[in-house]
Amino acid sequence: MPQPITDIYLPRQAKVEQIIVENSQISTFVLAFSDHTYNNAFRHQPGQFMMVSMPHCGEAPISISSTPTRPGAIHLSVRRAGKLTAAMHGLRTGDTIGLRGPYGRPFPMEQLQKKDLLFVAGGIGLAPLRGVINGCLDQRDQFGTLTVLYGSRTPSDIAFQSDLGLWKKQGVDCRLTVDAAEPGWDGAVGLVTSLLDDLKPNVNQSTTLVCGPPLMFRAVLGRLASMGFSDHQVLTTMERHMKCGVGICRHCHMDGKMACADGPVFSLAELRQLKIMELDG
Ligand SMILES: Cc1cc2nc3c(=O)[nH]c(=O)nc-3n(C[C@H](O)[C@H](O)[C@H](O)COP(=O)(O)OP(=O)(O)OC[C@H]3O[C@@H](n4cnc5c(N)ncnc54)[C@H](O)[C@@H]3O)c2cc1C
Structure with a gap:
């Protein structure tokens, strides 16, 4: 032991x-x-x-x-x-x-069972979602469709390329976009929100997991709302500077909640109760 x-x-x-x-x-x-x-x-x-x-x-x-x-x-x-x-x-x-x-509080994997999962990430934001996606693939029959929308600054900035390749082979609908193309890139150019335009998700049976920089996060939230997603169907992780990591020092305090112990995973419905900069503007 x-x-x-x-x-x-x-x-x-x-x-x-x-x-x-x-x-x-x-x-x-x-x-x-x-x-x-x-x-x-x-x-x-x-x-x-x-x-x-x-x-x-x-x-x-x-x-x-x-x-x-x-x-x-x-x-x-x-x-x-x-x-x-x-x-x-x-x-x-x-x-x-x-x-x-x-x-920290993890993603509520049991609540996600049988749901279609839409992952939307930018840059390093795919890191916390990588474990969820690989977990879903290892228990494939417990989850619905898996879609990954991933935005990067340029084609050379696309991270997790080997994961993205493996996920595609395993039937995940992976769609990439870059802010600015480079020679040889024939994929999508534009913000990750533009990838949502071509999707026809079964909203009632879907949950979205969104992780990325604040600007991207806000833009994606607006687009998801217009597609019919409720705040309870959107999950994310909150980044705050932390010291103890276990809810004692209150360094990562967010209007009464501790990002380290009450999060880092929150639903958008929970975040709406807090005054946080990510939802401003
Ligand atoms: C729950 C959680 C999960 C995370 N997961 C990852 C992950 O998987 N991968 C990853 O790369 N990062 C992750 N991060 C972010 C990472 O913890 C930070 O980037 C961390 O600050 C890096 O430490 P550093 O010493 O390299 O940089 P720092 O010296 O801390 O600087 C990083 C940036 O923060 C700014 N900064 C520094 N101190 C402050 C302050 N007090 N207030 C405001 N801005 C400040 C700096 O100017 C700089 O731009 C996560 C953060 C959280 C809260």
């Missing part, structure tokens, strides 16, 4: 087993806890996150991008943003980092 950790702020050592370069700014780190017993016993749910620590950089929350249906390794897909994530991008296979978690 793994030893219980008594200090909730104490990270456990995890080793980098593999690094998947997704694009020039995003890599997926495949990690395993150095304590094999703990590693084998570790379980999470899609939408949860880990607090990652790097020497001299502090900690940052990162979504688990792997699916609980494939235990044994934790995938963290990381976009270079500041000090800690830049240090992660300097890691090599065999290096170690600190991890604590999993934390």
Whole structure:
């Protein structure tokens, strides 16, 4: 049995087993806890996150991008943003980092069963959804149709290309768009909302999971509403600067709710109760 950790702020050592370069700014780190017993016993749910620590950089929350249906390794897909994530991008296979978690309220997978699922993501926003999508594919008969709409700045910025290829092969309707084309790109050009124009979802039996930058998020919400989606049918994850990750320090406070413990997954109906910048404008 793994030893219980008594200090909730104490990270456990995890080793980098593999690094998947997704694009020039995003890599997926495949990690395993150095304590094999703990590693084998570790379980999470899609939408949860880990607090990652790097020497001299502090900690940052990162979504688990792997699916609980494939235990044994934790995938963290990381976009270079500041000090800690830049240090992660300097890691090599065999290096170690600190991890604590999993934390946060996950996606309500049981409520999603039998539903058609529409995933809408931009950039690194596909990271928290990757675990949901792979989980649905591993339990294919429990979910309806799977559609992924993914927007990137340019064709070279398209991350998770190997996942997108595998998902297509497994029958997921994957549609890509870029803000600006490059030579050789013959796909869609435009915001991810433009991909919604060609869709005819069975709204009554669908749920959408939307993750991406605030501008994209707002535009997608407007379009989904005009398609007939209610606020209860839209789920997302909220990004806030966090310290403790477990609802104690209140650093990620959002009008009475803690992004780390009450979220990061929220329905749009829940977010409407809060005064948050993502819904302004
Ligand atoms: C639940 C959750 C899940 C996440 N999942 C992922 C993920 O899967 N992959 C991923 O790449 N990222 C993820 N993030 C975002 C990631 O935690 C942040 O980008 C984190 O700040 C990176 O740390 P850093 O030290 O590299 O950058 P930082 O030094 O923290 O800087 C990152 C950016 O934030 C700005 N910033 C820094 N401090 C503040 C502040 N106090 N207020 C406002 N802006 C500030 C900086 O100017 C910079 O633009 C997630 C965040 C949350 C809350």
